Amino acid sequence: MDNNHNIQFDHINQFFYAAFTVDNVIFGFDGGDLKILLIKRGEEPFSGKWALPGYFVRKTETLDSAAKRVLEELTGLKNVYLQQVRSLGKIDRHPAGRVITVGYFSLIKIEDYKIQPSATGMAKQAEWWSLKEIAELAFDHDEVIDFAFEMLKRRVRTQPIGFELLPPKFTLTELQQLYEAILLSDAPPESNKLDKRNFRKKILSMNLLVDLNEVQEGVAHRPAKLYRFDKEKYHALQQAGFSYGL
Amino acid sequence: MDNNHNIQFDHINQFFYAAFTVDNVIFGFDGGDLKILLIKRGEEPFSGKWALPGYFVRKTETLDSAAKRVLEELTGLKNVYLQQVRSLGKIDRHPAGRVITVGYFSLIKIEDYKIQPSATGMAKQAEWWSLKEIAELAFDHDEVIDFAFEMLKRRVRTQPIGFELLPPKFTLTELQQLYEAILLSDAPPESNKLDKRNFRKKILSMNLLVDLNEVQEGVAHRPAKLYRFDKEKYHALQQAGFSYGL
DNA sequence: TCAAAAGTGTTTGGGTTACACCCATGA
DNA sequence: TCATGGGTGTAACCCAAACACTTTTGA
Numbered sequence: 001m002d003n004n005h006n007i008q009f010d011h012i013n014q015f016f017y018a019a020f021t022v023d024n025v026i027f028g029f030d031g032g033d034l035k036i037l038l039i040k041r042g043e044e045p046f047s048g049k050w051a052l053p054g055y056f057v058r059k060t061e062t063l064d065s066a067a068k069r070v071l072e073e074l075t076g077l078k079n080v081y082l083q084q085v086r087s088l089g090k091i092d093r094h095p096a097g098r099v100i101t102v103g104y105f106s107l108i109k110i111e112d113y114k115i116q117p118s119a120t121g122m123a124k125q126a127e128w129w130s131l132k133e134i135a136e137l138a139f140d141h142d143e144v145i146d147f148a149f150e151m152l153k154r155r156v157r158t159q160p161i162g163f164e165l166l167p168p169k170f171t172l173t174e175l176q177q178l179y180e181a182i183l184l185s186d187a188p189p190e191s192n193k194l195d196k197r198n199f200r201k202k203i204l205s206m207n208l209l210v211d212l213n214e215v216q217e218g219v220a221h222r223p224a225k226l227y228r229f230d231k232e233k234y235h236a237l238q239q240a241g242f243s244y245g246l
Numbered sequence: 247m248d249n250n251h252n253i254q255f256d257h258i259n260q261f262f263y264a265a266f267t268v269d270n271v272i273f274g275f276d277g278g279d280l281k282i283l284l285i286k287r288g289e290e291p292f293s294g295k296w297a298l299p300g301y302f303v304r305k306t307e308t309l310d311s312a313a314k315r316v317l318e319e320l321t322g323l324k325n326v327y328l329q330q331v332r333s334l335g336k337i338d339r340h341p342a343g344r345v346i347t348v349g350y351f352s353l354i355k356i357e358d359y360k361i362q363p364s365a366t367g368m369a370k371q372a373e374w375w376s377l378k379e380i381a382e383l384a385f386d387h388d389e390v391i392d393f394a395f396e397m398l399k400r401r402v403r404t405q406p407i408g409f410e411l412l413p414p415k416f417t418l419t420e421l422q423q424l425y426e427a428i429l430l431s432d433a434p435p436e437s438n439k440l441d442k443r444n445f446r447k448k449i450l451s452m453n454l455l456v457d458l459n460e461v462q463e464g465v466a467h468r469p470a471k472l473y474r475f476d477k478e479k480y481h482a483l484q485q486a487g488f489s490y491g492l
Numbered sequence: 493t494c495a496a497a498a499g500t501g502t503t504t505g506g507g508t509t510a511c512a513c514c515c516a517t518g519a
Numbered sequence: 520t521c522a523t524g525g526g527t528g529t530a531a532c533c534c535a536a537a538c539a540c541t542t543t544t545g546a
Contacts, residue, residue, distance in 0.1 A: 009290065017262065020264055089266075102346075202507095224526085442498090466545045
């Protein structure tokens with residue numbers, strides 16, 4: 001707590017009283033529902049309560065690398081879509097002292113998720129929770145989720161990040177269900193879906209999908225064509241600067 | 247540095263090694279140019295360098311209230327549009343130890359700005375700098391400005407925050423110049439302005455402007471009509487949920 | 493009377509929306 | 520053959536973009 005300090009900066013030593021954490025809102029999509037990966041805390045404070053996966057930032061870590069570490073320890077996944085959302089800093093949000101948290105959100109393919117044995121340090125348990133049914137959480141984690149979800153809704157309109165949540169091969173209907181789960185989350189349930197024809201027209205006109213010439217197997221109806229996302233074309237477009245709405 | 251701590255939380259005491267600051271990107275508009283209020287630092291580190299106004303967050307402050315305090319100490323202004331932007335946390339960004347900064351941006355009417363005597367504590371000097379000509383800054387403050395300006399550009403398309411930067415009475419041309427300064431900042435200088443007729447059509451169709459039935463005085467050409475922004479209508483619209491582009 | 497900025501409508505094209513029926517498969 | 524979801528085209532409408540001349544004032 002007193003390393004790093006320097007006689008030259010005596011007047012500001014009084015401000016080195018805080019700790020900070022990262023908390024990660026990890027989104028996944030299971031074909032019908034948008035979900036968040038929560039852990040059951042195994043240590044104080046809030047031991048036994050559900051919470052966002054997160055931890056203190058170490059001296060050797062940047063904010064981003066701490067967020068990556070938390071994600072990898074829990075899921076085993078690297079190279080994941082990860083964005084800083086916002087920091088929360090109420091004075092008494094942590095009983096152990098002044099702790100600021102930096103919220104992140106990440107998008108993973110839910111099928112890739114495996115609980116890592118190493119994650120059992122802090123987490124007794126990890127589970128996917130549907131956005132709607134999330135219980136009372138530790139700290140101010142419900143606020144972090146609200147901010148993250150708002151950011152996801154904004155992002156999905158201007159960047160094709162939906163693909164981060166889908167398996168490598170997917171159908172247009174799956175893609176549409178994902179957009180509906182994100183964009184129509186607060187709309188009346190069975191009412192206004194997106195229009196199927198218009199959705200397909202729009203998505204296909206972006207030329208970001210590659211037709212795999214394969215179809216679903218084992219479904220009790222006409223099998224759907226499978227597509228993959230064309231990352232190369234997307235990056236080329238991004239360079240040139242583009243945006244779209246849905 | 248050791249208050250607040252509790253025997254129950256011994257295992258995390260090691261993480262209370264950091265300090266955190268707020269840095270505020272204060273935008274103003276002088277009729278032609280979008281500007282940022284910078285201070286010349288009067289204390290170490292980076293004494294003598296230009297920097298964003300900012301300071302350490304005290305134990306009794308939230309992040310937001312620290313940002314408000316910094317703004318008020320420097321400008322004397324309260325009730326200002328203020329938004330958190332993003333936190334930066336590179337390991338060695340502050341020579342005195344681990345210091346995370348939380349970036350904010352605010353929008354003020356440039357004519358309201360008066361340097362406060364109390365601000366001379368840390369700031370030897372404060373000055374408006376045109377966005378294009380901002381010199382090398384202390385810390386990573388150029389990054390904070392980049393993030394803040396990107397956020398401003400996004401916000402101005404979906405919320406009528408431009409009015410925060412204009413005097414109470416303004417002309418449509420002034421409003422247009424403001425939008426041009428924000429939205430066309432990276433476009434070739436004298437080339438593509440916004441179209442005057444389309445801009446007016448769009449702005450007036452929003453019904454957020456009140457025609458004051460007054461005109462400019464003392465101009466060497468046909469005087470322009472003056473308008474004010476209708477906050478009541480704006481809030482009503484916001485409740486109902488709206489958005490627009492330009 | 494001249495310079496300088498204010499003010500004002502119409503046309504065109506592209507994109508979004510609304511909408512209904514046939515197709516392929518497994519049970 | 521039936522149930523289930525997959526797949527397809529067109530017309531109407533609205534909003535965005537392009538575009539040029541007249542008006543009012545002070546110098």
